[in-house]
Amino acid sequence: MSDATKPTESPAAKAARLDTTDELAKLRDRFVLDDATVYLDGNSLGALPAGVQDRIADVVGREWGQLRIRSWTESGWWTAPERIGDRIGALTGAAPGQIVAGDSTSVNVFKAVVGAVRMAQQADPARDEVLVDATTFPTDGYIAESAARMTGCAIRAVDAADIAAAAGPRTAVALVNHVDYRTGRLHDLPGTTAAVHAAGALVVWDLCHTAGALPVGLDEHGVDLAVGCTYKYLNGGPGAPAYLYVRRDLQPRFDSPLPGWNSHRDPFAMEAAYRPADGSVRGRVGTPEILSLLALDTALDVWDGVSLDAVRAKSLALTDFFLECVAAYVPDGVVRSVTPAEHAERGSQVALRCSDAGAVMGELIARGVVGDFREPDILRFGFTPLYTRFADAERAARVLAQVLEGTR
Amino acid sequence: MSDATKPTESPAAKAARLDTTDELAKLRDRFVLDDATVYLDGNSLGALPAGVQDRIADVVGREWGQLRIRSWTESGWWTAPERIGDRIGALTGAAPGQIVAGDSTSVNVFKAVVGAVRMAQQADPARDEVLVDATTFPTDGYIAESAARMTGCAIRAVDAADIAAAAGPRTAVALVNHVDYRTGRLHDLPGTTAAVHAAGALVVWDLCHTAGALPVGLDEHGVDLAVGCTYKYLNGGPGAPAYLYVRRDLQPRFDSPLPGWNSHRDPFAMEAAYRPADGSVRGRVGTPEILSLLALDTALDVWDGVSLDAVRAKSLALTDFFLECVAAYVPDGVVRSVTPAEHAERGSQVALRCSDAGAVMGELIARGVVGDFREPDILRFGFTPLYTRFADAERAARVLAQVLEGTR
The missing domain is CATH 3.40.640.10 (Type I PLP-dependent aspartate aminotransferase-like (Major domain))
Incomplete structure (x- = not known):
């Protein structure tokens, strides 16, 4: 059990706290997004910025x-x-x-x-x-x-x-x-x-x-x-x-x-x-x-007005937190991160290796968590700091655990 | 004086007659166009089809x-x-x-x-x-x-x-x-x-x-x-x-x-x-x-439903008619067509050589007749059979004559 799941603060509570103090949180309004979907495929196709239409x-x-x-x-x-x-x-x-x-x-x-x-x-x-x-x-x-x-x-x-x-x-x-x-x-x-x-x-x-x-x-x-x-x-x-x-x-x-x-x-x-x-x-x-x-x-x-240092800091915080939530929700050994733990070696995505990854991603998408699948066994989750919330990361990990529970 | 300017039928009257019998005339409604401009630059950028927006x-x-x-x-x-x-x-x-x-x-x-x-x-x-x-x-x-x-x-x-x-x-x-x-x-x-x-x-x-x-x-x-x-x-x-x-x-x-x-x-x-x-x-x-x-x-x-043979026939009729109107309106020797008279050697544009062509085209555009200028001395007029009318060809030649009259 990781720090994140201490009785003092659940992953969901921590997500709420992190979102509240996120200085980039308001940038989400610059995009066309809905709350039904957790969109973690911005590393494949970024969401629609509001002014484009x-x-x-x-x-x-x-x-x-x-x-x-x-x-x-x-x-x-x-x-x-x-x-x-x-x-x-x-x-x-x-x-x-x-x-x-x-x-x-x-x-x-x-x-x-x-x-x-x-x-x-x-x-x-x-x-x-x-x-x-x-x-x-x-x-x-x-x-x-x-x-x-x-x-x-x-x-x-x-x-x-x-x-x-x-x-x-x-x-x-x-x-x-x-x-x-x-x-x-x-x-x-x-x-x-x-x-x-x-x-x-x-x-x-x-x-x-x-x-x-x-x-x-x-x-x-x-x-x-x-x-x-x-x-x-x-x-x-x-x-x-x-x-x-x-x-x-x-x-x-x-x-x-x-x-x-x-x-x-x-x-x-x-x-x-x-x-x-x-x-x-x-x-x-x-x-x-x-x-x-x-x-x-x-x-x-x-x-406009966005600091890339702030983007990078939030990106690392998001991927850290997602990995923490996965550790909290998913039983040991079911998935394995192939994304480096070291910040200096990590981009803005998390790639998890698991069996039957294609089917798992299909089910995740059906449940509103959109990442993508890469051959042969990779679940990819992209974290776009401008519009991804910590609550999204928590929900994605939680739904992933549910899907994996269902497929075992 | 060419046939087109016989007292029996002015270029404008002929244009009206040709537009009336043009089987492609209704296709103009498939585009966003206005009557203020004669757009003869569809050979550079075609007009906006109505459904695109x-x-x-x-x-x-x-x-x-x-x-x-x-x-x-x-x-x-x-x-x-x-x-x-x-x-x-x-x-x-x-x-x-x-x-x-x-x-x-x-x-x-x-x-x-x-x-x-x-x-x-x-x-x-x-x-x-x-x-x-x-x-x-x-x-x-x-x-x-x-x-x-x-x-x-x-x-x-x-x-x-x-x-x-x-x-x-x-x-x-x-x-x-x-x-x-x-x-x-x-x-x-x-x-x-x-x-x-x-x-x-x-x-x-x-x-x-x-x-x-x-x-x-x-x-x-x-x-x-x-x-x-x-x-x-x-x-x-x-x-x-x-x-x-x-x-x-x-x-x-x-x-x-x-x-x-x-x-x-x-x-x-x-x-x-x-x-x-x-x-x-x-x-x-x-x-x-x-x-x-x-x-x-x-x-x-x-x-949809357009015959390219009909397009070709109208294209040749348009360029023929434009050349006829130019001959009727513009004094001999002021412009010279470098587009072949033979149908088998002609595309869907007319290129006229004249002195000061860049300035002439600028003035044509200012008067609502849009063609383009190509170095060193070419006025280009493109005829798009789907939306160009014979009346457009007549107006273009008429305005061209006015512009050339003013610049001589």
């Missing part, structure tokens, strides 16, 4: 419907990718002018890895190895392999924790996930970045599971390139555009494999010869999907 | 806002790219299972050209040349050059009309625009395709300026691969997702340079090894931008 109605009805073509300039559509990129930069520790929004994460991984390999080979043509972490989200590995194939490199998969040691004189670039999508393990971004640099190589970070969940410090830690999606903790909507970070001093050497006209120095001159733009714009490709992009723009309003 | 409000408010993650299955989000691709296929002469929607045109050009080069080199490794038409929309040329560079090919620009003759034993693939974006010239898709095939090479067609404007006949003419955008004559909205066609018998050999997880045979198995899906799905990459994609889905409803 009105903004999109205006974008469709007025900007497209009435202004039509004029909106490319008058409604700021054309410059939205870099403007929104800067807003993402404010949440990931990147000064303006280094992030551009657009395309999918996969497409951005391709730009980033090819771009990084070219920079590395420009300095040393003998560098012909791309390192990827062995438990990467699949698309990063698939795309890195294509990037390697198309730049004459070999790919080598190693555990993310071993990337620092694995980087060597043949390494061109290492592609690492900041948080493992299954286990929720947070990898050492500053240390790995420094080690890869010491080996003379570049590092590309995938921030899908950290942007909006904790401070990333892209500039502070000297990250070379980074990519990420915006539909998880950034709540940008289904399939919302991803983004690409290229550190300012590397931008002049960024040689994109997808040099679409949106990245041209003077796109409307319609020149036959490609001349890349300066700055983050160089990472653009084709015409951005404006409806999805501007939904993201408004979704980012929920961050 | 309600659909997107539902997608945002209910599918995302209430169902959240469940919508990937319950609202059909996951399969939308291939489902919508099939709808585009119905409008371009492709049987189901060959077109997938998603990404930008530029990204799809990259997939198509690299994929085609790989097929060509699989059959004959000596094929190392990519032909592009010399007056291509710039992004096609930029991306084709990157694709060539990354597959060990050289690029050669030749006039689109000469592609057929230029294709030879070294040619891997030819990338051709079906209609020239500046002049509005329609290129010979059946003849060029046959000639490129006779040379043992593959052809990729860019349908940006023909899909929704005229019958394309992808299957009928044996096209290998094709790409196109959906925000022009398909009215999908600003930056609406583009699409990729890979002919069915070529699909097993389609080796995508962007093998993202959405194109995996079993994406949710999250396998470390890439195994491509069969069919059009193989052309997918990352998570689709759902808001933009589903706006396109509803936009395609305007085609």
